[in-house]
Amino acid sequence: MNQNKRIIIVSNRLPVKLTWKDGAITYQTSEGGLATGLSTIYKQNQNLWIGWPGSAVAEEDQSKVKTDLALQNLSPIFLTQQEINDFYEGFSNETLWPLFHYFPTYASYHPEQWEVYQSVNKKFAEAVLKIATKDDIIWVHDYQLMLVPQMVRHELPEVNIGFFNHIPFPSYEIFRLLPWRKELLCGVLGADVIGFQTYDDVRHFISAANRLAGINGSVNELNVKDRVVSVDAFPISIDYKKYRQLAEQSMTRRNEKKLHKLTNNNKLIISIDRLDYSKGIIHRLEAFSLMLERYPELRGKIVYIQLVVPSRDNVPKYKEIKEEMNRMVSEINGRFGMLGWQPIQHFYRSFSPTLLSALYRAADVALVTPMRDGMNLVSKEYVASKTDQKGVLVLSEMAGASRELSEAVMVNPNDIWNFCETIYQALNMPEDEQKRRMTAMQQTVSRFDINNWVTNFIDKLAEVKLRQMSLATR
Ligand code: G6P
Numbered sequence: 358m359n360q361n362k363r364i365i366i367v368s369n370r371l372p373v374k375l376t377w378k379d380g381a382i383t384y385q386t387s388e389g390g391l392a393t394g395l396s397t398i399y400k401q402n403q404n405l406w407i408g409w410p411g412s413a414v415a416e417e418d419q420s421k422v423k424t425d426l427a428l429q430n431l432s433p434i435f436l437t438q439q440e441i442n443d444f445y446e447g448f449s450n451e452t453l454w455p456l457f458h459y460f461p462t463y464a465s466y467h468p469e470q471w472e473v474y475q476s477v478n479k480k481f482a483e484a485v486l487k488i489a490t491k492d493d494i495i496w497v498h499d500y501q502l503m504l505v506p507q508m509v510r511h512e513l514p515e516v517n518i519g520f521f522n523h524i525p526f527p528s529y530e531i532f533r534l535l536p537w538r539k540e541l542l543c544g545v546l547g548a549d550v551i552g553f554q555t556y557d558d559v560r561h562f563i564s565a566a567n568r569l570a571g572i573n574g575s576v577n578e579l580n581v582k583d584r585v586v587s588v589d590a591f592p593i594s595i596d597y598k599k600y601r602q603l604a605e606q607s608m609t610r611r612n613e614k615k616l617h618k619l620t621n622n623n624k625l626i627i628s629i630d631r632l633d634y635s636k637g638i639i640h641r642l643e644a645f646s647l648m649l650e651r652y653p654e655l656r657g658k659i660v661y662i663q664l665v666v667p668s669r670d671n672v673p674k675y676k677e678i679k680e681e682m683n684r685m686v687s688e689i690n691g692r693f694g695m696l697g698w699q700p701i702q703h704f705y706r707s708f709s710p711t712l713l714s715a716l717y718r719a720a721d722v723a724l725v726t727p728m729r730d731g732m733n734l735v736s737k738e739y740v741a742s743k744t745d746q747k748g749v750l751v752l753s754e755m756a757g758a759s760r761e762l763s764e765a766v767m768v769n770p771n772d773i774w775n776f777c778e779t780i781y782q783a784l785n786m787p788e789d790e791q792k793r794r795m796t797a798m799q800q801t802v803s804r805f806d807i808n809n810w811v812t813n814f815i816d817k818l819a820e821v822k823l824r825q826m827s828l829a830t831r
Contacts, residue, residue, distance in 0.1 A: 394807035482508035507547030612715030717742035
């Protein structure tokens, strides 16, 4: 990546979250993959990251927040409580999120929320336009901001715009259910490069463009009026070296030992997810429960550590899944537990990267079994942390990561009998097979890491611009 242009990143969330501590504003830095991957970019030169700081900020505090964040090349977009309700919780997470994750019956369609989605996207676009020139690169992220590329294109026709969708893009038959499908599609088509996690997402998007807007093109290119638009797969990844180094630290090893001791040297199964119905938490509990029923010899010998990170807790479906999860965990523990042994250790909070690393190291089996997921970086973090190559990744076919991590043990989380047997086999997999599979996956993740992802995307933007220019001079 030989980049002299200024890059403006635009995403719903900034890589910091604003919180209040003892009446004072504090900023919590995100440890997420995107924040790490893009940190090398937005902190440089005149580059900038535009986004929401994660909470409503009173008007009188806004200028202080702006000044604080400007020091880190961050530019906040302030959302009112009404906008948080209708744009973030409403249209983004009660319409687009369930639909794009193939939960159409969970999706609601409220015209008044659609109005707010449009006006908030306009707010983001205006913030971009306030500072951008035609020579900048604008990189817009995810389903919350699908209208921004076209809004920016309208005012700055020559600017180089990228859009990356972190979540799945559904098949046309699902996408067409949206009353505002064409507006959303055309919003995204304002970009020069449209990136998805997998080729299936690419196919679905191209099919939607053909059928909704009559736009044609070749496998990875669309002709949008007089502009060539590239549509391609860029599977996101992690900072492999960072996870590896963390796993090698003596502190992590000590924590790993402690973990083994605290769990009586039982075999360990782990899962780590944001609380979300798309993550397959309930199906996984069912499969685990079935395994304890079918294989009574496992009782007292294994422990399942389930970490669930709170998320979107004002959205009703998330409240429902939390209740269901709590009910099942206590049912399983009550049914199979014995004095001195509890099958599930359940935690509902965030964890530090150091503790997560120790957990990854300690786990004999990691269950990454979403019903649908754009990529799923937990699977890659687990692989990167296994410095001794021992451990088994059980991965859902419905996660984008399954396209790359083909040496994982695959499951369809709906196939509950097979799921149960797969966990059992994973617990009993011979060590040489574990190592063979893990080594192959480590090669993949180390080769295609987050830096690679960023470089590929930015390079593609430059390439498409050149191609557009050469077509224009023909
Ligand atoms: C997914 C989405 C992101 C989102 C994240 C956390 O990974 O692709 O856009 O930021 O979930 O969700 P939240 O609603 O807390 O931003």
